[in-house]
Amino acid sequence: MNEQVISMLAEGIKDTLYMTLGSVIIGYVIGLPMGIILYVTGKTGLRPNHYIYRVGDFICNIIRSIPFLILLILLIPFTRLIVGKSYGSTATIVPLVICAAPYIARVVEASLNEVDTGVIEAAKAMGATNLQIVLKVLLVEARTSLIAGFTITTGILLGYSAMSGTVGGGGLGDIAVRYGYYRWQTDIMIITVLLLIVIFQIIQMVGTRVATGLDRRKRKGN
Amino acid sequence: MSVIEIKNLTKKFEVEGNTVIALEDINLSIEKGDIYGIIGMSGAGKSTLVRSINYLEKPNEGSVLIDGINLSELKEKELRKMRAQIGMIFQGFNLLEQRNVIGNVCFPLELAGTPKNEARARARDLLKLVKLEDKERSFPSQLSGGQKQRVAIARALATNPRILLCDEATSALDPQTTTSILDLLKEINESIGITIVVITHQMSVVTEICDKVAIIDRGKMVESGSVEEIFTAPKSDAARELISGKDIRYTPVKQLNTQKTIRIVFKDNSAYEPVLANAVLKLGRPINILKADTQNIGGKAVGEMILGLPNDDDPADEIITYLKESGLSVTEVVNNE
Numbered sequence: 001m002n003e004q005v006i007s008m009l010a011e012g013i014k015d016t017l018y019m020t021l022g023s024v025i026i027g028y029v030i031g032l033p034m035g036i037i038l039y040v041t042g043k044t045g046l047r048p049n050h051y052i053y054r055v056g057d058f059i060c061n062i063i064r065s066i067p068f069l070i071l072l073i074l075l076i077p078f079t080r081l082i083v084g085k086s087y088g089s090t091a092t093i094v095p096l097v098i099c100a101a102p103y104i105a106r107v108v109e110a111s112l113n114e115v116d117t118g119v120i121e122a123a124k125a126m127g128a129t130n131l132q133i134v135l136k137v138l139l140v141e142a143r144t145s146l147i148a149g150f151t152i153t154t155g156i157l158l159g160y161s162a163m164s165g166t167v168g169g170g171g172l173g174d175i176a177v178r179y180g181y182y183r184w185q186t187d188i189m190i191i192t193v194l195l196l197i198v199i200f201q202i203i204q205m206v207g208t209r210v211a212t213g214l215d216r217r218k219r220k221g222n
Numbered sequence: 223m224s225v226i227e228i229k230n231l232t233k234k235f236e237v238e239g240n241t242v243i244a245l246e247d248i249n250l251s252i253e254k255g256d257i258y259g260i261i262g263m264s265g266a267g268k269s270t271l272v273r274s275i276n277y278l279e280k281p282n283e284g285s286v287l288i289d290g291i292n293l294s295e296l297k298e299k300e301l302r303k304m305r306a307q308i309g310m311i312f313q314g315f316n317l318l319e320q321r322n323v324i325g326n327v328c329f330p331l332e333l334a335g336t337p338k339n340e341a342r343a344r345a346r347d348l349l350k351l352v353k354l355e356d357k358e359r360s361f362p363s364q365l366s367g368g369q370k371q372r373v374a375i376a377r378a379l380a381t382n383p384r385i386l387l388c389d390e391a392t393s394a395l396d397p398q399t400t401t402s403i404l405d406l407l408k409e410i411n412e413s414i415g416i417t418i419v420v421i422t423h424q425m426s427v428v429t430e431i432c433d434k435v436a437i438i439d440r441g442k443m444v445e446s447g448s449v450e451e452i453f454t455a456p457k458s459d460a461a462r463e464l465i466s467g468k469d470i471r472y473t474p475v476k477q478l479n480t481q482k483t484i485r486i487v488f489k490d491n492s493a494y495e496p497v498l499a500n501a502v503l504k505l506g507r508p509i510n511i512l513k514a515d516t517q518n519i520g521g522k523a524v525g526e527m528i529l530g531l532p533n534d535d536d537p538a539d540e541i542i543t544y545l546k547e548s549g550l551s552v553t554e555v556v557n558n559e
Contacts, residue, residue, distance in 0.1 A: 127306035
């Protein structure tokens, strides 16, 4: 394997990580508040609001029902408007975020729903405001589940970022398609796949470690 | 002025288009320093009632006054302030699982914006009070049920409330732990003069610590008064059921063919006289003792017996009259067969 290929793969790893982490972070900036709003306005939430919930619910369902590859193409004009071009790794972040945000909102909503309603009632009885309940009770009590959700989301976005390679998105997926598929260079294809597996494993391992490390529920003894 | 005053309170729920009346026209006043029991079978509406006291449940009609302040007239912010002055503990403890013991006790102080050092110092004092000073750094998952409830009590007391609401606080605990938690509540009541409202379905909890009791049955308050009064002479069916248990089907009843069962309560001097033996000797009729028990009610020893009487009416009536004349409180036990 020559130096050119190695530097190309290194570039690919960098782009893949850039797209994955970039989209997961921006995705959470949008999706986390969205998920909190869904929980708060839901039927059993802190301040049920049928209309807000229905709108959020509808948006989530619409976006989530569009396959990512189609979303990617559908959003080309929008992407061009925001980043100035429709190819390359920065451009790919746009559809990744649009795809991830409603998914993240759902994952967050599900995590918050797991929090024992008794604890929320206790906080209310102590005179907590809804904001205090969200920040000090819900997000803290659900943190293990939230981090697990974060890990799963990152894994999915890693896969999607590779998928965007088919339309010139950059990163390891792009390399796999260009060299492995169009040029029949199976060895490069295999290497990119192995690299993706390694990256995925690392994400999953770190996520699980952080989640269990922060969980105070199962630690017996002392 | 009463600490808690509930006037004509009615609460309805909408369940799938049907209106269910959870509480109907409840009137209750609880004085400062009382340990007030609210007892009823499950589904009677007592949990809804206790949640009306801190307005976690807003009544449809009627009012709740705390120290003369009508909760319905408070703005959201003032109501939250009021809630901070009413501590509450629960059957399920409801501790924050991701915070350690001292973190849990500090939590209400943190909500109120108390400086951290001050909060910690106060929490340590409270942990000493509930005898958990050595568990400060433990997490709830490492504690037993009784210890968890102690943490919950410390947490409920952190903001120096005037009232402590206990919603089935001992129902998830074993008998020994229940006793120790009840003793702790009593101790707190005596040492800081806090008014305690105890919601329970167990008469034993009421007789052990309460001064006064209200009996809730199917959303209505059927009886209220001092525990001694209600324990010795229950007037409502619900009270009788709660005192003697629902099913008094002791096997000896059938063997002796006695269907008439009565409950007698001894107090004061009657405990010194051999009343039963005298009745048997005098009337020459058998009396079967089905259950006998002594309980400490408000610091007085009160004896309770369930007796099986002869089947035919006349001698049974004679025995009842004799027992009544001897100064005992006699009530007929409802047979559920």
